[in-house]
Amino acid sequence: MVRLPLTPEELERGRRLGALLRQARGERSLLETALDARVSPETLRKIESGRVATPAFPTIAAIAAVLGLSLDAIWAEIDRPAARAGERLAS
Numbered sequence: 001m002v003r004l005p006l007t008p009e010e011l012e013r014g015r016r017l018g019a020l021l022r023q024a025r026g027e028r029s030l031l032e033t034a035l036d037a038r039v040s041p042e043t044l045r046k047i048e049s050g051r052v053a054t055p056a057f058p059t060i061a062a063i064a065a066v067l068g069l070s071l072d073a074i075w076a077e078i079d080r081p082a083a084r085a086g087e088r089l090a091s
Helices: 008-025 030-037 041-049 057-067 071-078
Strands: none
Touching: 008 041, 008 057, 008 071, 030 041, 030 057, 041 057, 057 071
16 A cells, blocks of 8 residues: 655644644653553654644544543644634633
8 A cells, every 4th residue: 555645735734733642632741641542752743743634533532632632622623724823722
């Protein structure tokens, strides 16, 4: 199976997702969050840094559950035009 290169929009959504998860994690350690979500710390680090722009759905669902985020809210936040991303979190 050949994986097509990610579009600029997918890469941007990945960056927004990472920023959202980092912000939601707050003072909680990356290690604690990853272990609670049953993902590797390296996986969480890559997602938060935007290096994994399209993580698997079960991975995001597990991290979201640990951080108390709804998947609908995550999607609404990351699937907005770049100029508006982060407005709701800053409010």
